[in-house]
Amino acid sequence: EVQLVESGGGLVQPGGSLRLSCAVSEFTVSSNYISWVRQAPGKGLEWVSVIFSDGSTYYADSVKGRLTISRDISKNTVYLQMNSLRAEDTALYYCARAGTVGVRAFDIWGQGTMVTVSS
Amino acid sequence: QSALTQPPSASGSPGQSVTISCTGTNSDIGGYSYVSWYQQHPGKAPKLMIYEVTKRPSGVPDRFSGSKSGNTASLTVSGLQAEDEADYHCSSYAGSDNPYVVFGGGTKLTVL
Numbered sequence: 001e002v003q004l005v006e007s008g009g010g011l012v013q014p015g016g017s018l019r020l021s022c023a024v025s026e027f028t029v030s031s032n033y034i035s036w037v038r039q040a041p042g043k044g045l046e047w048v049s050v051i052f053s054d055g056s057t058y059y060a061d062s063v064k065g066r067l068t069i070s071r072d073i074s075k076n077t078v079y080l081q082m083n084s085l086r087a088e089d090t091a092l093y094y095c096a097r098a099g100t101v102g103v104r105a106f107d108i109w110g111q112g113t114m115v116t117v118s119s
Numbered sequence: 120q121s122a123l124t125q126p127p128s129a130s131g132s133p134g135q136s137v138t139i140s141c142t143g144t145n146s147d148i149g150g151y152s153y154v155s156w157y158q159q160h161p162g163k164a165p166k167l168m169i170y171e172v173t174k175r176p177s178g179v180p181d182r183f184s185g186s187k188s189g190n191t192a193s194l195t196v197s198g199l200q201a202e203d204e205a206d207y208h209c210s211s212y213a214g215s216d217n218p219y220v221v222f223g224g225g226t227k228l229t230v231l
Contacts, residue, residue, distance in 0.1 A: 043225075045222040094165070
């Protein structure tokens with residue numbers, strides 16, 4: 001079954017760090033675009049970052065310099081390293097596949113992993 | 120504040136049609152035909168319903184349709200069913216110098 005499974009969320013203090021993982025099944029991270037999208041409690045969706053099949057990466061201005069997306073092709077997994085976390089980073093973080101169905105459309109989503117930044 | 124503007128709520132009775140709007144600018148919705156719509160039930164991940172303004176992924180009922188006029192995109196749900204009650208989010212490409220996509224704030228659709 002084609003799926004993405006996130007893990008690594010939790011409670012962290014402001015200024016702290018966390019690494020999220022997105023394990024991919026039935027397709028390869030090396031041939032697809034994988035994005036992170038977050039949703040603060042009771043709010044809409046916000047695009048965070050994307051890693052393209054060629055390994056290039058892009059970020060939302062709100063996270064640039066603090067969050068880093070990467071991948072391990074051997075593990076077929078995408079990561080989001082989160083540093084210098086702020087209260088406003090509190091959200092459910094989804095990984096999603098993009099670029100397979102249409103332009104800039106996310107056709108497969110994980111179930112999400114919750115990140116709470118609080119003292 | 121979201122880049123795209125959606126009404127916070129919409130409603131309709133079973134069997135009726137309802138249209139949800141998503142308003143942007145010339146730099147996103149008005150400039151490109153890359154609008155997507157997602158359905159999200161409580162506690163669940165979003166599901167792609169419409170891409171590239173009017174196209175439906177395999178498995179999405181043809182009761183769901185998309186359109187665009189100027190800077191406003193719309194999602195129409197015809198023949199409303201109870202299971203259509205969910206949040207709906209729009210997104211759009213906004214050019215290579217902007218975020219990968221921009222999203223709307225979401226619309227809660229209630230089936231009365």
